[in-house]
Amino acid sequence: MNYEQLFGLIKKKRSFLCVGLDSDLDKLPLHLKSDPDGLFTFNKAIVDATFDYAVSYKPNLAFYEALGTSGWESLERIITYIRSKGEIFIIADAKRGDIGNTSARYAEAFFNRLDVDAVTLSPYMGYDTVSPFLEFKDKWTVLLALTSNKSANDFQYFQNVEGTRLFEKVLSESKNWGSLSQMMYVVGATRAEELQAVRQIIPDHFLLVPGVGAQGGSLEEVARYGMNSHCGLLVNSSRGILYASSADDFAEKTGEKAKEMQQEMERLLIENNLV
Amino acid sequence: MNYEQLFGLIKKKRSFLCVGLDSDLDKLPLHLKSDPDGLFTFNKAIVDATFDYAVSYKPNLAFYEALGTSGWESLERIITYIRSKGEIFIIADAKRGDIGNTSARYAEAFFNRLDVDAVTLSPYMGYDTVSPFLEFKDKWTVLLALTSNKSANDFQYFQNVEGTRLFEKVLSESKNWGSLSQMMYVVGATRAEELQAVRQIIPDHFLLVPGVGAQGGSLEEVARYGMNSHCGLLVNSSRGILYASSADDFAEKTGEKAKEMQQEMERLLIENNLV
Numbered sequence: 001m002n003y004e005q006l007f008g009l010i011k012k013k014r015s016f017l018c019v020g021l022d023s024d025l026d027k028l029p030l031h032l033k034s035d036p037d038g039l040f041t042f043n044k045a046i047v048d049a050t051f052d053y054a055v056s057y058k059p060n061l062a063f064y065e066a067l068g069t070s071g072w073e074s075l076e077r078i079i080t081y082i083r084s085k086g087e088i089f090i091i092a093d094a095k096r097g098d099i100g101n102t103s104a105r106y107a108e109a110f111f112n113r114l115d116v117d118a119v120t121l122s123p124y125m126g127y128d129t130v131s132p133f134l135e136f137k138d139k140w141t142v143l144l145a146l147t148s149n150k151s152a153n154d155f156q157y158f159q160n161v162e163g164t165r166l167f168e169k170v171l172s173e174s175k176n177w178g179s180l181s182q183m184m185y186v187v188g189a190t191r192a193e194e195l196q197a198v199r200q201i202i203p204d205h206f207l208l209v210p211g212v213g214a215q216g217g218s219l220e221e222v223a224r225y226g227m228n229s230h231c232g233l234l235v236n237s238s239r240g241i242l243y244a245s246s247a248d249d250f251a252e253k254t255g256e257k258a259k260e261m262q263q264e265m266e267r268l269l270i271e272n273n274l275v
Numbered sequence: 276m277n278y279e280q281l282f283g284l285i286k287k288k289r290s291f292l293c294v295g296l297d298s299d300l301d302k303l304p305l306h307l308k309s310d311p312d313g314l315f316t317f318n319k320a321i322v323d324a325t326f327d328y329a330v331s332y333k334p335n336l337a338f339y340e341a342l343g344t345s346g347w348e349s350l351e352r353i354i355t356y357i358r359s360k361g362e363i364f365i366i367a368d369a370k371r372g373d374i375g376n377t378s379a380r381y382a383e384a385f386f387n388r389l390d391v392d393a394v395t396l397s398p399y400m401g402y403d404t405v406s407p408f409l410e411f412k413d414k415w416t417v418l419l420a421l422t423s424n425k426s427a428n429d430f431q432y433f434q435n436v437e438g439t440r441l442f443e444k445v446l447s448e449s450k451n452w453g454s455l456s457q458m459m460y461v462v463g464a465t466r467a468e469e470l471q472a473v474r475q476i477i478p479d480h481f482l483l484v485p486g487v488g489a490q491g492g493s494l495e496e497v498a499r500y501g502m503n504s505h506c507g508l509l510v511n512s513s514r515g516i517l518y519a520s521s522a523d524d525f526a527e528k529t530g531e532k533a534k535e536m537q538q539e540m541e542r543l544l545i546e547n548n549l550v
Contacts, residue, residue: 022377024376024380060373062371062373062377062378062380062381063377063380065380065381065384066380066381066383066384066388067384067388068347068351068384068388068389069344069347069348069351072343072344072347073344076343076344093373095371095372095373095397095400096337096370096371097370097372097397097399097419098337098368098370099422099424101299102297102335102337105299105337105338105340105341106337106340106341108341109340109341109342109343113341113342113343114343122370122372122397122399122400123399123429123430124372124397124419124422124430124431125370125419125424125426125427125431126424126426126427126428126429126430127429128424128425128427129426144372144399144400147374147399147400149374149375149401149403150401150403151400151401151403151404152400152401154398154401154402154448154449155398155399155401155445155448156400156401158433158435158441158444159435160433160434160435161435161436166430166433166441169430169433170430173429
């Protein structure tokens with residue numbers, strides 16, 4: 001999916017919601033915990049309940065890898081299932097960051113075997129990490145820039161003599177590594193005021209924005225500082241949506257939450273004359 | 276395995292060699308490429324040929340993940356096999372870097388399910404990435420500091436007004452996150468002269484040193500600038516050892532290469548009065 005197609009999907013669904021499938025076995029509804037196929041069953045129900053309101057799904061690989069071989073199998077099945085529902089943008093939240101032939105293997109694993117549209121990568125090792133991913137047409141690298149966790153401060157705000165901070169250096173250095181249909185950035189909603197600094201460096205790129213909801217970020221502020229002429233935002237919600245209820249009605253409650261977010265997003269898209 | 280035990284193993288084997296199992300299917304000897312169990316068969320032969328000369332193995336996860344479920348299964352089998360050979364230090368080269376409950380899932384995947392001793396992590400997201408790994412006793416985090424690839428320059432040399440470079444900031448910030456039995460650092464042999472700067476910040480920690488051999492680093496120089504009173508080095512060789520021959524005698528040639536490296540390491544350990 002390219003830049004224009006992603007914007008087209010956002011306009012069609014009047015939403016820029018990304019549903020994070022951080023499906024923690026410990027948090028599954030009770031009746032699914034004992035089900036050997038519980039992880040897939042849970043994710044399938046979440047996808048069914050949210051598909052009309054979301055433009056993207058983002059499985060976080062840790063929750064699948066923790067289960068070993070069966071987790072990996074479960075991941076392959078859920079991705080196939082999501083694809084069967086219709087047009088959608090799938091991000092493997094892997095935060096990989098290797099180089100050369102190793103990185104090429106990751107690119108192959110994610111883009112060929114798993115058939116996702118995008119993969120999150122860590123910038124620490126530089127261009128060598130990203131370059132093998134750029135070989136794939138209309139497939140995206142989502143590079144960590146400014147994350148929403150507390151200890152993002154440890155290194156991301158490290159600054160040089162001109163006052164440039166590491167996350168800004170990452171943006172300016174990498175923005176031309178690939179096209180607008182290949183590079184996207186993680187910028188946390190918990191630092192919405194920093195979105196202005198981010199937009200000065202990369203006005204046109206898409207941003208993947210975690211931290212709305214459970215982590216305290218505001219959708220209104222994210223849109224104010226981060227939205228551009230192609231929306232330019234995928235706002236992720238994981239915990240706030242997934243565990244809306246731990247009872248049998250979990251899927252229904254999740255669907256309601258996703259619908260609420262979609263409606264607020266639709267309002268923001270209208271306000272910005274994008275739909 | 277703790278800090279003293281790792282040093283004990285080095286003294287016992289008179290070696291600080293880590294064999295990187297970057298087992299690229301495309302590079303396997305011809306007769307194994309068509310074998311459905313080729314990856315495991317290849318790794319098993321490499322382990323058998325090198326076990327007497329190595330203190331550590333480092334499977335790089337990308338090569339297994341690229342094969343999907345079957346690759347993951349192959350990884351589990353090779354780790355079980357290595358363990359069955361005797362005392363050894365196993366590093367999962369995963370370069371993960373997530374946070375909170377996600378990072379906890381990775382720690383669980385690697386330390387409980389896969390039963391490795393150490394995992395490589397990227398520092399970009401700060402302490403939150405490492406903290407769940409520190410919950411495990413005598414299990415190690417190997418944090419990327421200064422890597423051996425060309426584009427390490429992109430961000431790792433980014434420096435503040437005092438001239439501190441990002442990799443130095445990573446070392447000084449993180450060195451007290453865990454004990455000497457929990458924290459180790461990747462410092463590439465291609466930048467041996469930087470080992471002096473590294474040792475000023477972390478004189479006692481173990482370093483995992485890639486880049487000797489195929490990438491051009493010198494074992495002699497690594498020892499000169501990096502060795503400490505507990506050796507403090509695990510020097511990795513992957514391509515230089517694994518693909519010593521692509522014919523049927525590949526395991527024999529690999530064993531010879533590993534033996535050569537062990538003998539040079541023994542000489543360096545003796546010179547430094549460590550054995």
